[in-house]
Structure formats: structure tokens, C-alpha cells
Amino acid sequence: MAARTTKTPVIEIQARPGLPLGMPAAVFLRDYWQKRPLLIRGAFPDFETPVQPEDLAGLACEETALSRLITHDRATDGWSVRTGPFQEDEFPGMPDHDWTLLVQDVDKWDADVRALVNHFDFLPRWRMDDVMISFAATGGSVGAHVDQYDVFLLQAYGHRRWQIDASESTKGKRPPLDFRDDVELKLLRRFKPTHDWVLEPGDMLYLPPNVPHNGVAEDPCLTFSFGMRAPASAELISDYLDTLIEGADESIRYQDPDLKLPEDPNEIDVLAMNRVVEALNAIRMNDPDKLGDWFGRFITTYRAAGDVVAGADPLPREEIEAALAAGLDLQRHPWARMAWRRAKRGASLYCSGLEFALPVKDAQVLAATEQLGGPLYLKLSAKGRDAVQALVAGGYYQLFDPNAIDEDFDDEEDEEDGHFAEDAVVDGTDSIEVMHDATVEADVHEVTIHEDGIEVIVDFDDTDDQDDGKPV
Secondary structure (H helix, E strand, O other): OOOOOOOOOOOEEEOEOOEOOOOOHHHHHHHOOOOOOEEEEOOOOOOOOOOOHHHHHHHOOOOOOOEEEEEEEOOOOEEEEEEOOOOHHHHHHOOOEOEEEEEOOHHHOOHHHHHHHHHHOOOOHHHEEEEEEEEEOEOOOOOOEOOOOOEEEEEEEOOEEEEEOOOOHHHOOOOOOOEOOOOOOOOEOOOOOOEEEEEOOOOEEEEOOOOOEEEEEOOOEEEEEEEEOOOOHHHHHHHHHHHHHHOOOOOOOOOOOOOOOOOOOOOOOHHHHHHHHHHHHHOOOOOHHHHHHHHHHHHOOOOOOOOOOOOOOOOOHHHHHHHHHOOOEEEEOOOOOEEEEEOOOOEEEEEOOEEEEEOHHHHHHHHHOOEEOHHHHHOOOHHHHHHHHHHHHOOOEEEEOHHHHHHHHHOHHHHOOOOOOOOEEEEOOOOOEEEEOOOOEEEEEEEEEEOOEEEEEEEEEOOOOOOOOOOO
């Protein structure tokens, strides 16, 4: 009987209608997820970027945005890294080649970018960390490196050449990771690519952890990086131990009722170490609900983009419910992270480290809903509505008028103000009325690349309400 041959999965594939991964999601998870890279041509067909280079430049000027500017000197192979926020007058002096601007957590700032995350529902949502966007001038790169997490690299604008070394990942092995000690970045000392591709808008490259790769802009381009959360074991242990210590029972101690005469009173013998293990085991979280609640709180706060700040005067429930009945919605704060877990009784909902015991249906609805309207609110149980009230009081939900936002986007003058628009947020301290959140906003009207540099036209509108904790 002939031996069955196993077909090696391909590394490049063409997406098909209804199959953006080029295959069923279950096949992708079985053959590629955390196993081998995959280039998907046309994963987002006819893709048009919701964020332009000028939008990214404006966001990099925001005080609370996380941004970096990386430049490469080809003559010396030197690299430099600067962190934002940047000033609007810095960009015109930049050359037309060999630099990259990276901004993290753009999904927290832009609803259209955040909506792209829905395309990755074949993965647990709590595994998604953020959407980082990079703009690279021609030749711009961050060097050959590896990531310790899974990432999907979507080409959004322009063209980028990606080189990867899949020699070890396809064998299930980890490549040798020796880093250069002459640069600020963790760049690989040696990099021998096995694959070389140029990606155009709509193409997407999936890379599991520890796959060496290097991306270089063929022309001015934007790349969206969908990064997955991968807390290190040290981070998990540290937070877990803090929780154990906080709830530790002081009556649980090292005990040795079976103590015998020691051969050497100065020796820590095997029996003593066995008793140490018993003492440590006694304070473990043997209750699955306690362990699950710890992880739910941890993962919804892990690498948070920022702190959600509660308003000074929480809205009374009757005003919230009156506003919902009048057609307003509750919008989840973009920095709020949610997940839920089945418990022994019902479910637990987690929001940015908070925990709520709810019926399963309520937990499912709230974890999945960024915009909560009156009809959906009425379907919640009493416990679900109590949780909503607490989340509004904490700033995790805010009332807003979706009709006012639609009118803003229909206004021609607002369309010229830049992509990062203001939300129509309701302040209900005295009454229910619509008003706009005011923020420090950088409106970048034009980015022009010349031979002698880059011209950026930016207007700033300074207001006093930047740090009120509301979505921007």
C-alpha cells in the first residue's frame, strides 16, 4: 500500500469572492495560523484607504497619539528613531525618500479604520490589539526584523516590497535571532529572504510570530498593520501573582508537621522544597471562575491605548433612557475594550478591567455592540441595564446623536476639514441637547512630495477641552 503524501500548503494565494483569505477560515486556522506566512492577493478587492497620508500626518501631531518617525541613511546604513507628537512644521523639511511615519491605535481615532477590524471575526476579538498605520516615502522602511505577535499587513495605498525568510517557519522552527547592537531598533544582524513580493492596494500579507521580514516602499505608500495581542508569560505571571497576593489567605502558610531530625540543620532538603510547593499550590486559583475573571480583567486592560475618564456628573438613568427613547444612541468609547466569558451561572462581561455578572445574552450583546440604541437597550435584562448605567457613569459609553453626525458628513465644509471628524456627543448634566466635542485638531489639507522635500499644509484649532475623556 502506497504511503499517503501530504501536500505542503502554498504561501501565495489569490482571494476569491466570499473567500477573502483565499480559503475557508477554518482551513486558514488549521494550516497557517501561527504556523506559516501567507500572501493573499486581492484580499480587499478595489480597496480605497479611509485614511490618507495627510490624515496620518495630522494625527501624528496629536498629544495623545502614539507615533514614531524612522529614517534610514543608506550611505552608512544608519537608523534613527524619533517619537511624537510632532510639530506641523517638521514635515516640509523631510526628504522625499527613506523615512517612515508610524502611528499606533488608529482604530481608536477613526471609525472607518475601526470598522475594518470586523473583517477579522474569524479570530477572537479580544486577540486584536490595534491597527497601526505607516506612511513611507519611497525607500522608507523600518528594517529587517521579527515581531513577537501575529500580524496582517494590508497594503492600503501605493506599493511596498516585502521580503520574508520562511525557511524556518515552514518547518515549525524558530529562526536564529541575533540583533544589531549599533542601532536603536531591534534589527536582525542577518537576513536572507526566501520570498520577495510587491504588494498593491488590497493585497494582504499574514505573518505569524518570529518570521523575519522587511518592507520597503516602492513609492509613497500606506500600510495597515492589524496586530494581535500576545502578552508575554512574564506579564501574565506578574499580573496573576498580584491578584493572588491581593486575595491570599494569611492562614495558608508553610507547614512541616512531619518534620524529622535533620542531618544538617543548614540544608534546605527535598522534603522542605516539597512543602514549599504544597504551600504555593494551596493558594492557586483552583476556581475556574476566579481564574477566568482575572484573565478577563487583564486582557481588556492589556496594552490599553489610554485611560477612559468619567464625567464629573453622571447622567441619571431616567435621562439616559429618555434620550434613547428620543432616538439618541450610546456610543462606546474607542479606548474601551470588551470581552465576555461563560461562568457557572450566566456570564461575566469585562470592560477595561471592570467585571459584570450578567445573563449570557446581555453579555453577548454588550460585548459586540459599539453603538447601542433604544430598541436594543429595551431587550436587555435589569442587570444588563444596570451594567449600561455603570458604564455610562464611568465614561465607557456616551450619548450621541447619529443624525447630527450624518448631517456633519453631508456638509461640504466639514468634508474639507480632514478625516478625523468630531462626534456629536450629548452632555446631559442639565438637559438633553446635542453639542460637539472640541479637541485640538490638526487639519492637514495637503501633502505634496517634491524633489527637495515634502510640503505639508496644516491648520491647528486649539480648544480647552482636549482632556475630557470623550471620544475624538
